[in-house]
Amino acid sequence: MDYTDIIADHFANPRNVGVIAPADAEAVVSNPACGDTMHLYLRIENQCITEAKFKTMGCPAAIAAGSVTTELLIGRGVTEALALTRAEVNTALGGLSPQKVHTSVLAEDAVRAALRKYLQQSSR
Amino acid sequence: MPEGKRQIYLDHNATTPVLPEVCDVLLRYYREDFGNPSSVHHYGRRARVAVDEARDSVAALLDAPASSISFSSGGTEANNTILKGLALAGQGHGRHLVTSQIEHPAVLDTCAALEQLGYRVTYVPVDTQGVVSPEAVQAALTDETIGVSIMYANNETGVLQPIADIARVVRARGIAMHTDAVQAFGKMPLRVEALGVDFLSFSGHKLYAPKGVGGWYARPGMSLPPLLHGGHQERGMRSGTENVAGIAALGKACEIASRDMAQEWARQQQLQQRLEHGIQERIADVCIQGCEAPRLPNTSNIAFAGAEGEALMMRLDLQGVAISTGSACSSGSLEPSHVLHAMGVPEAYMHGALRLSLGRSTTLDDIEYVLSILPGLVENTRALSIL
Numbered sequence A: 001m002d003y004t005d006i007i008a009d010h011f012a013n014p015r016n017v018g019v020i021a022p023a024d025a026e027a028v029v030s031n032p033a034c035g036d037t038m039h040l041y042l043r044i045e046n047q048c049i050t051e052a053k054f055k056t057m058g059c060p061a062a063i064a065a066g067s068v069t070t071e072l073l074i075g076r077g078v079t080e081a082l083a084l085t086r087a088e089v090n091t092a093l094g095g096l097s098p099q100k101v102h103t104s105v106l107a108e109d110a111v112r113a114a115l116r117k118y119l120q121q122s123s124r
Numbered sequence B: 001m002p003e004g005k006r007q008i009y010l011d012h013n014a015t016t017p018v019l020p021e022v023c024d025v026l027l028r029y030y031r032e033d034f035g036n037p038s039s040v041h042h043y044g045r046r047a048r049v050a051v052d053e054a055r056d057s058v059a060a061l062l063d064a065p066a067s068s069i070s071f072s073s074g075g076t077e078a079n080n081t082i083l084k085g086l087a088l089a090g091q092g093h094g095r096h097l098v099t100s101q102i103e104h105p106a107v108l109d110t111c112a113a114l115e116q117l118g119y120r121v122t123y124v125p126v127d128t129q130g131v132v133s134p135e136a137v138q139a140a141l142t143d144e145t146i147g148v149s150i151m152y153a154n155n156e157t158g159v160l161q162p163i164a165d166i167a168r169v170v171r172a173r174g175i176a177m178h179t180d181a182v183q184a185f186g187k188m189p190l191r192v193e194a195l196g197v198d199f200l201s202f203s204g205h206k207l208y209a210p211k212g213v214g215g216w217y218a219r220p221g222m223s224l225p226p227l228l229h230g231g232h233q234e235r236g237m238r239s240g241t242e243n244v245a246g247i248a249a250l251g252k253a254c255e256i257a258s259r260d261m262a263q264e265w266a267r268q269q270q271l272q273q274r275l276e277h278g279i280q281e282r283i284a285d286v287c288i289q290g291c292e293a294p295r296l297p298n299t300s301n302i303a304f305a306g307a308e309g310e311a312l313m314m315r316l317d318l319q320g321v322a323i324s325t326g327s328a329c330s331s332g333s334l335e336p337s338h339v340l341h342a343m344g345v346p347e348a349y350m351h352g353a354l355r356l357s358l359g360r361s362t363t364l365d366d367i368e369y370v371l372s373i374l375p376g377l378v379e380n381t382r383a384l385s386i387l
Helices: A005-012 A060-073 A078-082 A086-092 A102-123 B020-031 B042-062 B075-090 B105-116 B134-140 B163-172 B244-282 B309-318 B338-343 B364-385
Strands: A025-031 A036-045 A048-057 B069-072 B096-100 B120-124 B145-149 B176-180 B199-203 B214-218 B286-288 B299-304 B353-357
Touching: A005 A060, A005 B309, A025 A102, A036 A060, A036 A102, A048 A060, A048 A078, A048 B364, A060 A086, A060 A102, A060 B309, A078 A102, A086 A102, B020 B244, B042 B069, B042 B244, B069 B075, B075 B096, B075 B105, B075 B145, B075 B176, B075 B199, B075 B214, B096 B105, B105 B120, B120 B134, B134 B163, B163 B176, B244 B286, B244 B299, B244 B364, B299 B364, B309 B353, B309 B364
Parallel strands: B096 B120, B096 B145, B145 B176, B176 B199
Antiparallel strands: A025 A036, A036 A048, B069 B214, B199 B214, B286 B299, B299 B353
């Protein structure tokens, strides 16, 4: 398994691990094929993400993807955060190997699921 | 790896280090007695003697005649030669093969390739302990069956298969019986006559010889078409200039295995018990695969609920301990281990399995070190993942 130094660092020292309760937005997403599950929690103030926390049951790449995603999210506006892509997560990690690209998809899915739910709720 | 940090290798089922005495043999046949065994001059004759003596050493370990042993590039080539040879030789009689769901990819993928060519393959299931039953094999046999291939010891769990009992029912039907004994060879007595197998594959690098050498036993009178044609080496069964150094090294490794086998079995069994009991005492929600079945004493496949295997493997690696995941999400397929799947390991444990495989250099101190760090690493991994 080829892991960049950035991935190794995020795996060994994951940022923003934990739970926000109650969170303004949250989502649990899974990849049934490999068993990876990511839980993402966001605190949103004035349409801006002020806090992001995560928990991941998964391989080192999945943990690193969760960790770097929380870093990418904090400080972003909701609309800007919705535009976060797997490619951006991949780049921030210094490049995932082809077998591990699915971990960035999981992170992207978690962000979109959490924010879409948030937007639906706040538009009601 | 930081300088001076403790390094422990617990992945002997993946490969083993070449023993110093074995390495001396390698170097001798690389540097001095480098001749081609097919050459008639004294360089060639010395190389020929080395190959013949190695064949004797392998044969002694299997209690087989030397003429029944052929050398190859390793276990994969041996398995391919036998399975494809059986298929080719038997196609006039039938096009059905029987194997199990827990075989190594060198057998499973070869069978899949044969299926592409129009052969039919039955993959016999295992019980929850990972054991293939002779009855299940018997039930799979048909009038069209031309060969059965069941591994001796599973590489992921170490679980031993009842090969003698399986061979009895297979050969009673006049069908050829093969066992892939790569993980058992050199670790325990394998007497081909007592086992009743027609073909047996082995590899060098699992028993402290180098990579790139292995071979197979074929019962006298059981001939197969070769996979490789050419210069008629290995009595035409495997053409290509012999890997003299590797073969001589394998012979030396077999002598050492034969000498130390009983002692190493007992020693590693004690270490295995200490490791497994220690883990069960210190960590909750642990599942040891095949723990009620006869197993190799060097292999422990241990799953931790709620902790992903590769993450645990990496944390151990950062602490200097090299092991394998028993359930890889690494092959690109994302599928958990086909072996654990076949055993029906509960979903909670499926993604959290580690394979620790001990070897000659493993000490009680190594095991105690693993026991001292593993509970914390499992706890950290679980803390990250509990939802």
